[in-house]
Amino acid sequence: MSAANVGLWLYENGGGLHIQNAIVNALKQRDINCITGLNLRDAHARDGHIHCNNILMEELDLFLSYNAGQQTQYQLYLYEAISQSIPTINNFNAFALSEDKFKTSHLLNNHGIITPEYRLCHKNDTDGLKKAIKDWGGKLVYKPTDGWGGAGIVKIEGEQALDMLLPFLSRTDLRYFYLERFIDYDNTDFRIDIVDGQYIGCYGRKAPKDDWKTNITSGGSIFVREPTDELINLAKKAALVTGLEIAGVDLIYDREKERYVVLEVNGIPAFATPEQEKLGLNFNHKKIDAIVNLIDRTVCKSNAKVA
């Protein structure tokens, strides 16, 4: 019998299946058995257990949830419930935090990590909105706090543009506005992967011509990019503050203030796809090793506690 059973839910597209196989094989060598495909969409809870594909989730030694794209409220709800009984990677609290842009920026700033200046305003606080755009030299970015892939992020330039939007904004059923100063940058960013406090790899993304969003889904392209030690340390610190065991830290260089700022910390940073590996993004091995070591250590620790 295996020493431990670990549940996995990993994305399968873009080379994900290959990564999953590598993780499963590496864990097998350490006498850790994996159950894959544990999509909580197919799960249900009763009698003190969450059942997913005939597996009792609470009887696993650990659950690795690593599926890109938006999870439904249902999946997140069960992820949270499971994390009350067994270790999860990422741990649920950190993952939930990373899904909220305001809470992440707020916590990072609270720990002295610079992000774009931000404000959260009540939806009726038009004075607050106007003051923000004035204070920030006439440009701001509105972001849905739970968005991803650049969706719903709008740049508002000039007080007049804001005046035009205000009547529409007041009709929306949003409770608040999350705003950021628009950072003057060269439309490229750094994505730095950190696993278990270790630097794993880095690449850059460049926004398409005439756009300022670097997301791949907004047409951004990936390129090989080496970070400085300063950037690596900043990314490590950001990952530590968020509490994410696996983190993808996005940074840009603010040309006006001449400093790097942390844009966001992603809780499911994608592995390099086969195409990206051909470009020279060669950190997958290191990332798999770090994740496997982390799982092994966590499983041993919690089994030692039981024994």
Ligand SMILES: Nc1ncnc2c1ncn2[C@@H]1O[C@H](COP(=O)(O)OP(=O)(O)O)[C@@H](O)[C@H]1O
């Ligand atoms: N305050 C900002 N100033 C300038 N560009 C920004 C700012 N915030 C975000 N961006 C650009 O928009 C992209 C998407 O923003 P981000 O906060 O990372 O949201 P998402 O979760 O949708 O990726 C970033 O990758 C960056 O290129």
Ligand SMILES: [Mg+2]
């Ligand atoms: Mg982003």
